[in-house]
Amino acid sequence: METIEAIYEHGVFRPIVPVSLPENCRVQVIPPPLETGELKQDLDAIYAAMDLRFNSGEHDVAERHNEHQP
Numbered sequence: 392m393e394t395i396e397a398i399y400e401h402g403v404f405r406p407i408v409p410v411s412l413p414e415n416c417r418v419q420v421i422p423p424p425l426e427t428g429e430l431k432q433d434l435d436a437i438y439a440a441m442d443l444r445f446n447s448g449e450h451d452v453a454e455r456h457n458e459h460q461p
Contacts, residue, residue: 395408395410395418396408397420404420
């Protein structure tokens with residue numbers, strides 16, 4: 392069985408090179424697991440972004456929440 396490299400975009404796996412498969416045939420995609428270090432690095436970046444503070448000048452944004460709802 393050959394390995395087919397593809398790019399996932401707009402909800403579809405698009406092969407990088409031509410493949411020799413019949414139209415509409417079913418395939419099974421098994422993505423490789425993320426490396427533990429990569430996952431930790433990604434999570435560290437997410438938590439760092441979540442930790443940032445934004446000063447809007449409003450003391451209680453929740454108090455005016457409904458003003459901006461359609």
